[in-house]
Structures are given as structure tokens and as C-alpha cells.
Amino acid sequence: MQLRTTAVLPAFIAAFLMLPGAAGAQPALRPMTLAVDASQASRNLFHAVATIPVTPGHCAFAYPEWIPAWETPAGASQNLVSLRVTANGREVTWHRDPVDMYKFTCDAGNTDTVTVSMDVIGSTPADGYNATLMGTANVAVLQWSSVLVYPAGEDVHDQPVSATLRLPKGWDGASALAETGRGGDRIVFSSVMLNRLVDSPFHMGAFHRSIQLSSGESPTYLDIVADSADALNISPAELTGMKHLVREAPALYGPPHYESYHFLLSLSDSLGGGGFEHHQSSDDRSREDYLTDEDSFRAGTDLMSHEYSHSWNGKYRRPIGMVIANYNQPMKDDLIWVYEGMNEYLGKLLAVRARLATPEDERAQFADIAALESYRTGRNWRPLIDTAVAAPYLYTIGGPWTNLRRSAGDFYDEGLLVWFDVDTTIRSLTHGRKALDDFLHLYASGGSREPTVKPYDFDDIVALLNQVVPYDWRGFFEQKIYAVRPQAPLAGFERAGWRLVYRDKPTQLDAITQAKYGYLNLAYSIGLTLDAKGDIGDIVPGSAADNAGIAPRMAIVAVDGRAFSADQMHAALADAKRTRRPINLIVTNGSFYRTYSVPYYGGDRYPALERIPGRPDMLSQIFAPKTFKP
Numbered sequence: 001m002q003l004r005t006t007a008v009l010p011a012f013i014a015a016f017l018m019l020p021g022a023a024g025a026q027p028a029l030r031p032m033t034l035a036v037d038a039s040q041a042s043r044n045l046f047h048a049v050a051t052i053p054v055t056p057g058h059c060a061f062a063y064p065e066w067i068p069a070w071e072t073p074a075g076a077s078q079n080l081v082s083l084r085v086t087a088n089g090r091e092v093t094w095h096r097d098p099v100d101m102y103k104f105t106c107d108a109g110n111t112d113t114v115t116v117s118m119d120v121i122g123s124t125p126a127d128g129y130n131a132t133l134m135g136t137a138n139v140a141v142l143q144w145s146s147v148l149v150y151p152a153g154e155d156v157h158d159q160p161v162s163a164t165l166r167l168p169k170g171w172d173g174a175s176a177l178a179e180t181g182r183g184g185d186r187i188v189f190s191s192v193m194l195n196r197l198v199d200s201p202f203h204m205g206a207f208h209r210s211i212q213l214s215s216g217e218s219p220t221y222l223d224i225v226a227d228s229a230d231a232l233n234i235s236p237a238e239l240t241g242m243k244h245l246v247r248e249a250p251a252l253y254g255p256p257h258y259e260s261y262h263f264l265l266s267l268s269d270s271l272g273g274g275g276f277e278h279h280q281s282s283d284d285r286s287r288e289d290y291l292t293d294e295d296s297f298r299a300g301t302d303l304m305s306h307e308y309s310h311s312w313n314g315k316y317r318r319p320i321g322m323v324i325a326n327y328n329q330p331m332k333d334d335l336i337w338v339y340e341g342m343n344e345y346l347g348k349l350l351a352v353r354a355r356l357a358t359p360e361d362e363r364a365q366f367a368d369i370a371a372l373e374s375y376r377t378g379r380n381w382r383p384l385i386d387t388a389v390a391a392p393y394l395y396t397i398g399g400p401w402t403n404l405r406r407s408a409g410d411f412y413d414e415g416l417l418v419w420f421d422v423d424t425t426i427r428s429l430t431h432g433r434k435a436l437d438d439f440l441h442l443y444a445s446g447g448s449r450e451p452t453v454k455p456y457d458f459d460d461i462v463a464l465l466n467q468v469v470p471y472d473w474r475g476f477f478e479q480k481i482y483a484v485r486p487q488a489p490l491a492g493f494e495r496a497g498w499r500l501v502y503r504d505k506p507t508q509l510d511a512i513t514q515a516k517y518g519y520l521n522l523a524y525s526i527g528l529t530l531d532a533k534g535d536i537g538d539i540v541p542g543s544a545a546d547n548a549g550i551a552p553r554m555a556i557v558a559v560d561g562r563a564f565s566a567d568q569m570h571a572a573l574a575d576a577k578r579t580r581r582p583i584n585l586i587v588t589n590g591s592f593y594r595t596y597s598v599p600y601y602g603g604d605r606y607p608a609l610e611r612i613p614g615r616p617d618m619l620s621q622i623f624a625p626k627t628f629k630p
Helices: 009-017 125-130 195-199 236-253 294-298 302-307 336-353 361-375 385-387 407-431 434-445 459-470 471-482 490-493 508-517 544-548 566-579 618-623
Strands: 032-037 045-053 060-062 078-087 091-092 093-096 103-106 112-122 138-142 160-166 173-174 180-183 186-189 202-205 205-214 220-226 261-267 274-277 280-284 317-319 454-456 500-502 519-524 528-531 536-539 553-559 583-589 592-600 607-612
Touching: 060 078, 060 112, 078 103, 138 261, 160 195, 173 205, 173 220, 202 205, 202 220, 202 261, 205 236, 236 302, 236 336, 236 434, 261 302, 274 302, 280 302, 302 336, 317 336, 336 361, 336 385, 336 407, 336 618, 361 407, 361 500, 361 566, 361 607, 361 618, 385 407, 407 434, 407 459, 407 471, 407 536, 407 618, 434 459, 459 471, 490 500, 508 519, 519 566, 544 592, 553 566, 566 583
Parallel strands: 032 160, 220 261, 261 280, 317 454
Antiparallel strands: 032 045, 045 112, 060 103, 078 091, 078 112, 093 103, 138 202, 160 186, 173 202, 180 186, 205 220, 274 280, 500 607, 519 528, 528 536, 553 583, 583 592
16 A cells, blocks of 8 residues: 545545455355356356345345446346246246336245246347357357346445356357366366356357467466457467466566456357456457458557557456446446556557557557547547446447537547556656556556555555655546546657658558448548448537538548448549549438538548657667567
């Protein structure tokens, strides 16, 4: 513990004492059991039976709502079906609480144990951020929180649970949980506390491969499930990068706080993409060709490095408001700009240091983020801290009017810019003798190999940074996080010897990403983003397109008299720049058509970073590996 205000100290101690292994922690509760049948995962249907302890005469149980790693009420109780409760072999009536709809009560008489059976319908990619449980033809991701109930109000750190899992016939899979046995398609897991179970997702599939990345006291593994056997074929360069990654992260942070670590990677075009962090594993999802197509991998090189970094930043060190006793207690996300913002920077840093990404591609990503936040007009009214506080609902919305509203993505992307600013400030103040790496060694110190949580507050972050180098860090963050800032925080680039510029051609990475994901980014020219069909995703307020009256959810069907295509759009931008004639767009709004004349003459504009002559290249020093010579 570092310097803190007296007012914060009691809350910090109270939160710390409820964690596993802390002095004064309550003794374990009576155990519960959970049996999950995922044999119909390919139908996106799961069955579960939980036997839970209750107080005689007062049966109350809860379905998880607030799920760690989601930072929002992501529990999909609407997918809970066929719910039945039995006590002493007889079925009893249950009631849902009319206010807290994740809580259930029943009259179980004098028994101290009830059995709850249920079916759970898996989510689909269309469910977006709430897709916590998913099954496709050949792959499934099991989040235990989606298939369990537990004694209402109890501390999940004190609730023992013994779990079993039945896999679809012929499937295999992995998690970070210790197994006591396998027989046929059934797996028996060692008894753990409920929080550990929920923090250990299981990835399963018809095609599975496990690769050990490192050995020793805290070994690491890459466990892949996929829609096809070919998709398991990781390239030698990618595998080398993963082996570099599990050395570069401890070099950045210090020793790990896990007994072993599993990168759980599911590859399917039907599963959706993204990653979720856990203490001893990561839940990573991408396209089927992620490992076998160079462009697919280049478009998402930091998928696994970002989640791996979270084992230190987010799981071991966690904002005090995000430390909760159970899954029906709301989180406070006001420090998520540290949890996710710093991690966005560090995940990309680890990807390039491990050479999963090239320095050129990483610079392209930094340029994209700098431009995105520079054109985010919502910053004129909304400080970054408000996007953090509002994270629980911002995570579940997006798309239209994001530039005006801001989004959860801002505390990731602008957070990256802020922490890049911190890193370059430390390096500048100390003339290169210290870096953000030194802060991270202090930040992630202590603990043990067994997963534990060490909460922090804003005072801790300021105090640790002042240990690295004295500076007005409180004022630094108050200006960049807590105040309305019309300008994006780009000072780190100039300090590092680079500057943001705009060119008429996208970077190679930007071109690959737009082609792979089927979108057209014209935000920095005419002022809109489109998909491959011409549907408008968002608009930049104050841009030429906005001033002409075009809006999100409209669709462009023709450009200068010809059917819409990406090539035709680029040709029109070039022609308008040459002739100084407005671009004519035929646009649909529902079932209505209208022609818009857009007076924009600047041509294509795409962000990039360029060197500032005569300035030292600090960015290349930041990107340099610590454990090997590239």
C-alpha cells in the first residue's frame, strides 16, 4: 500500500479482507455442485444441474448478472429456460423477485439443500457484448456464469463448488481448471471456490490442439479449437511470437500471478470475435483463418497479448470499485481508463515487442487511434471519465452517432494515448533512464503465483508514478481524464519523435483491415464510414457529409450517377479534388431516395505517422523487445 487519503483507507481494507487468503477472511460456506451437459452445444443449447446450500425455511438463489471481465451487467437471464427446483426429491414452486429479476426464492421447507435444473440457450454474435455463452456446429465457448445459480447474497470467494462437464461426442477442449479425471465425454474438475470456476472458461470443439509455450514454475499453453483441422495450423512465425510473448510480459511487469496460463483460442466464422480476460486464461475468439491467413492475423495481432496483459493489470491489480463480493453486486467502472486504457497500450506494446506485430504495423495502429480520437466530436462536451463511469451501458451500444455520443472504445483508445503520454513523459523527465516499465514493476509487485487480487484507487496510481519520477501526475490526469478536452492527447507522439499526418493512401495495415472486415473509412475526408454495400455506419459532425444532411443508417446507392462501390467512391473523391465539383450521392433513408450534393474537394485522407527530423526516435525504443534481439 502506498500513500492514500484517510477517507479511502477503511473502504480499501474492507474490500481487501473479503479476498481469498486475506487475513480475517470468512470460513468457506457449505459446498455446492454443478453438472453441465454441453452435449447439444452445436444446437446452442446447454443443460445444467446445480445443488446449492440454502437456509432452512428461506430458499434464495441468484443467477449471475455482473460478470467479471465484462464490466457490465452481461448476465443473459432471458436465456434461462426450463427452470425447476426440487427439495427432498419433490418439486417446489419458485418465484422471481419483481425488482431484482436475477434473484429467485422458493419454499423448500426444512431442507438445507435444493437442486436447480435448467436449460440455457446460447447467445449469437448478434447479441454483441452479452454473447457470454455460444455454440456453433464445431466450436463452443462455455462461460460457467451462464449455466449456474448460487446462494443469493453469499461471497463467491468463500463458496466451494465441484463441477463436471459433458462434452459433445468426439469433441475436446481446455480450461485453466485442474481436472481429477476424464471418462468418455465427461470431465471432473477439482473443487474450487466459485469465483475461480467463473474465472475459468472452457473452450471446446470438434478440432482441438494444445501447444505448450513455456515450462517451469508457471507454464503457459496455447489451446486452440476450430471449425476445421486446417485452422489449427499456426505458422512458425506466429508460434515464435507467442513464445516471445510469454517472456516479454514478465519482463514488462515482473513475475506472473498465476499457477499456469492457458490462451484459449476459438476460431470460427460463426462465433464472432473479441477477447475476455481471466486470471489464468484468456477467452479469445476470431475468424477461422486467423492463424492461417497472414492478413487476418495482421488485422488482430494484439488479440491474445491484450488479454494476457490483463492477468497482471485487471485481474491481479484491479480498481477497488470493480472488486465485488458476488455476481449480483454492481461494479463501479470509474477507473476503467486504467484497467482497459493502460491495457490497450500495453497489449499493443507486448504484441510489437514479441514481434507478433511489426513496428510498421504498430505505428499504423497508433496513427489510426490518434486520428479516431481527434475526430471524435463528442469530446467537445463529454470528458473521458464520463465514458468510464457510463461503461456499463456504453459497452452495449455503438454504431450510429458514436462520434457525437462517444463510446466504450474511447477509454480504450484515448486511454492508450494518455498512457503513451505517461510513458514518454517518464522517459523525457528521466532522460531515458526510466519508463512506464518501472511503474509497472512497482504496480504488479508482491502477491504470489496463486491468483489473488490487490485493489487500487486513484491515489495509488498517482503515488506509484511519483515513486518512479516526481511530477504533478494528479494534475496530469485531472486535465486529460476528468476535464473536457476538445483536442486529443497527442503530445506523446511529438515527444517520441513522430507526428500524425494525413495521406491520400491508407497504410498497408489499414487497407488490409478495411478489406478483411468489409468497411470503407472516409471519416477523415468526406466524413463518414460505410460498409461494403454502402450502408452508413457513422458520420463526423461538422464534416462535409454531415453539413449536407446525410446521417447514420442511411445508405449510398449511387455516386456521381454510377452504382455505389468502394472504387467509385474513391474515383469521385479524386475527381472532386481535380474539378472542384461537388460529389453527388443518391442516398436511401428507409424507403425514400434523395440526391445530396456534397461540396468536398480534399480527396482521400488517411492517417499515418511520420518522423520529425532531428528528433530522437523514442518510439522505436519503446517498441524494442526486452528478452531477445529481433
